[in-house]
Amino acid sequence: MTSVAYNLRGVSILQVDESLAGKTLAACIRTLSPDYSWARARQLCSSGKAWVNGCVTADPAERLALGDVLELKLHAPRLRVGNLPRATILFEDRDMLIVDKPAGLITVPVGDRSQDSMLERVRLAVDQRGLKNASLSMVHRLDADTSGLLVVSRNRDATRALKAQLFNHTIERSYLAIVHGELLATTIRSHLVENRGDGLRGSFERSCAKTSAQPTHAKLAITHVAPLKRLQGASLVACRLETGRQHQIRIHLSEAGAPLVGERVYMKDFSGKPIPASRHMLHAHKVVFRHPRSGAPVAFSVPPPEDFANLLLRLEG
DSSP: OOEEEEOTTSEEEEEOOTTTTTOBHHHHHHHHSTTOOHHHHHHHHHTTOEEETTEEOOOTTOBOOTTOEEEEETTSOOOSSOOOOGGGEEEEOSSEEEEEEOTTOOSSOOTTOOOOOHHHHHHHHHHTTTOOOTTOEESSOOOTTOEEEEEEEOSHHHHHHHHHHHHTTOSEEEEEEEEESOOOSEEEEEEEESOSSSSSOEEHHHHTTTTSOOOTTOEEEEEEEEEEEEOSSEEEEEEEESSOOTTHHHHHHHHTTOOBTTOOSSOTTOOSOOOOOSSOOEEEEEEEEEOTTTOOEEEEEOOOOHHHHHHHHHHHO
């Protein structure tokens, strides 16, 4: 039987019973506090408020076992850098790591601020094993709400080799996305600008082409889209990047009339009824490139996380 106790120090305690065994930390937090949203549950994890068996646990997707004791300590000091479950590191050698970033976490700190980020979590995980990596570098980035694969280089030579592949568009990056409505197979090609004329990042061709010449800072963006499955009011599609610009997939899908489910920024032109979701449903599913040392082709893939899979299952129904 699940036991829950509260005390005056702002601590709530739950012992995992048969009904909760195997569920994620975020799900158990919501059982403990039903008024909390999924976003709030994830935020409590990342800020160090969730403790399992006496240890702070920052991964909201970690699954709890029968008998585990979850403590929610609302007044605990904020965790500056979250922990990184070993399962998150999918591959590791002397030149690089392949990691599975959870949704809700930024890739690298912004500016000079000290922030919890995937890069800092990877650095901490490596340092804790006594392997100092002063040259750790993210080869590419994902939006905070986007889950999935990231390539991390471990030395300067690897960084140069991998960045060169990124620059030459020879790193293949494929994403899974749940979008509103239906989208046919297409290649979307446009030039992205910081402000398309309405305050939003977007395609120059979308709103500015008739009034001005293409600015020199406009960046070519190419996204290949393939439909995978028709859903209820939505579709599962695959997106392959030929270029990798900031928010490229989100912008291209939105401007094509099929914004991501859960999208909150690029929804201005969408006239349909938004499907509710805790985040935008975009997952970096696969990456293919050449190893920075040997030059041999390598490929990695990872399935979508639980929130993506659950929404997909619900929309299939």
